[in-house]
Amino acid sequence: MDKENTQSLLRELPSVDRLLNTAMAVDMMLAYGRSLTVESLRASLDAARSSILSGKASYAPMNAVLVDDARLWLESYLAPTLQPVINGTGVIVHTNLGRAPLSAAARTAIEDAAKGYSTLEYDLPSGQRGSRTVHAEQLLTRLTEAEAALVVNNNAAAVLLMLTALCQGKEVIISRGQLVEIGGGFRIPDVMAQSGAKLVEVGTTNRTHLRDYANAITENTAAILVAHHSNYKIIGFSSEPTLAELAELAHEHNLPLLYDQGSGALLDSSPFGLEPEPTVLDGLSAGADMVAFSGDKLLGGPQAGILVGRQELIARLKKHPLARAVRVDKLCLAGLSATLTHYLTENAIEEIPVWRMIARPLTEIGSEADTWAARLQERGIRAEVVDGRSTVGGGSLPGTSLPSRVVAITVADPDQFASQLRQEKVPVIGRIQDGRFLIDPRTILPEQVEILLQSLVHCALA
Numbered sequence: 001m002d003k004e005n006t007q008s009l010l011r012e013l014p015s016v017d018r019l020l021n022t023a024m025a026v027d028m029m030l031a032y033g034r035s036l037t038v039e040s041l042r043a044s045l046d047a048a049r050s051s052i053l054s055g056k057a058s059y060a061p062m063n064a065v066l067v068d069d070a071r072l073w074l075e076s077y078l079a080p081t082l083q084p085v086i087n088g089t090g091v092i093v094h095t096n097l098g099r100a101p102l103s104a105a106a107r108t109a110i111e112d113a114a115k116g117y118s119t120l121e122y123d124l125p126s127g128q129r130g131s132r133t134v135h136a137e138q139l140l141t142r143l144t145e146a147e148a149a150l151v152v153n154n155n156a157a158a159v160l161l162m163l164t165a166l167c168q169g170k171e172v173i174i175s176r177g178q179l180v181e182i183g184g185g186f187r188i189p190d191v192m193a194q195s196g197a198k199l200v201e202v203g204t205t206n207r208t209h210l211r212d213y214a215n216a217i218t219e220n221t222a223a224i225l226v227a228h229h230s231n232y233k234i235i236g237f238s239s240e241p242t243l244a245e246l247a248e249l250a251h252e253h254n255l256p257l258l259y260d261q262g263s264g265a266l267l268d269s270s271p272f273g274l275e276p277e278p279t280v281l282d283g284l285s286a287g288a289d290m291v292a293f294s295g296d297k298l299l300g301g302p303q304a305g306i307l308v309g310r311q312e313l314i315a316r317l318k319k320h321p322l323a324r325a326v327r328v329d330k331l332c333l334a335g336l337s338a339t340l341t342h343y344l345t346e347n348a349i350e351e352i353p354v355w356r357m358i359a360r361p362l363t364e365i366g367s368e369a370d371t372w373a374a375r376l377q378e379r380g381i382r383a384e385v386v387d388g389r390s391t392v393g394g395g396s397l398p399g400t401s402l403p404s405r406v407v408a409i410t411v412a413d414p415d416q417f418a419s420q421l422r423q424e425k426v427p428v429i430g431r432i433q434d435g436r437f438l439i440d441p442r443t444i445l446p447e448q449v450e451i452l453l454q455s456l457v458h459c460a461l462a
């Protein structure tokens with residue numbers, strides 16, 4: 001195209017002001033505000049200008065097209081980066097995908113707390129200021145029979161607060177086999193350093209004896225700490241004293257036994273074919289003086305760090321200035337309280353998604369997978385149902401998994417298929433194994449099934 005022609009096309013492009021007067025742009029200003037609308041129109045005009053200059057466009061776009069491009073630009077500019085996805089990985093507590101999905105009651109409680117005012121720090125009978133910490137704590141002490149409880153914003157904060165308030169400037173004894181790193185950069189030695197407590201490592205990586213602990217106790221010892229291995233397992237020639245043995249030793253020396261239990265399991269996982277995970281109650285009944293755990297792993301609630309234990313110790317934590325910095329918000333307290341209520345009313349397995357997924361019978365998963373595979377085959381897609389394994393994830397129950405039946409899809413390019421699925425309106429996350437794309441029904445929520453199947457068809461036939 002000659003230079004003159006290019007110049008004349010450029011001259012045909014309207015001004016931003018002209019476009020702002022179109023009916024569509026007026027609507028955009030109402031929806032998105034003037035400043036972003038102007039910016040989007042500029043972006044649209046810039047794009048049109050470059051395409052004329054590069055010779056790609058042989059005519060100037062109509063105003064309606066320019067404004068429509070601006071609208072698309074704005075929509076993608078404002079699209080939330082935190083968006084819902086479909087988890088087809090079979091990893092139940094998937095830290096990268098937001099850990100525990102919440103029960104219907106927990107979601108309602110969060111909405112109720114969000115939309116108006118609440119008794120967060122208000123005592124209705126007296127009309128006086130109340131305490132934010134009472135809400136979930138009553139439920140926690142009823143459930144665990146601990147003397148007292150405290151909720152903070154995650155378990156890393158719970159452990160930090162526990163060590164800072166009880167052990168700063170003193171020694172804490174821990175087994176070398178427990179100097180663990182949990183996902184997301186939570187390392188026991190680093191948390192210990194941050195708290196100002198001095199780490200006293202005893203034993204070896206694979207074996208620590210009760211006498212190792214006993215020999216390390218001095219007048220500077222503040223506590224014995226046990227950290228649940230959570231995400232790894234030492235197999236073979238390994239041993240550690242039990243919690244009960246350590247509690248007895250600690251108490252003989254007037255020391256507290258602190259236990260970072262991690263997962264927040266309140267129910268026994270062994271009836272569902274998983275290895276037994278020590279529960280919060282196991283920790284307390286073995287004699288731990290304080291137990292710390294997460295709200296959004298096996299407890300199945302919102303992100304939170306929970307501490308239960310002796311009244312006198314919890315009181316010291318509540319008074320510490322750090323408690324204010326790690327305090328929990330009202331939405332979390334609302335969701336956590338509703339989640340804990342499921343355990344009290346004995347419907348946790350039916351109502352809490354994490355437990356419903358763990359408890360889901362293999363036959364039910366199998367027949368769901370069969371239905372989905374048949375629907376895909378009808379559309380000419382190569383799908384079959386094969387044996388698979390689901391895992392609990394979230395750094396709990398390492399090395400154990402649940403048998404599952406998964407849909408295996410054969411496509412020419414599985415990596416490209418996976419990438420297309422991640423670009424769907426509700427992105428689908430799955431696994432690739434032996435050149436096939438796998439979807440595990442265990443972690444698919446019932447309301448996601450139709451949209452999942454539509455996306456699989458859409459991307460497989462694309």
Ligand SMILES: *Cc1c(COP(=O)(O)O)cnc(C)c1O
Pocket residue numbers: 154155156157159182186227228229230231260261262263293294295304305394395
């Ligand atoms: C997960 C875990 C943590 C960290 O908990 P967050 O709630 O993720 O902060 C700490 N300790 C143990 C043993 C854990 O399993």
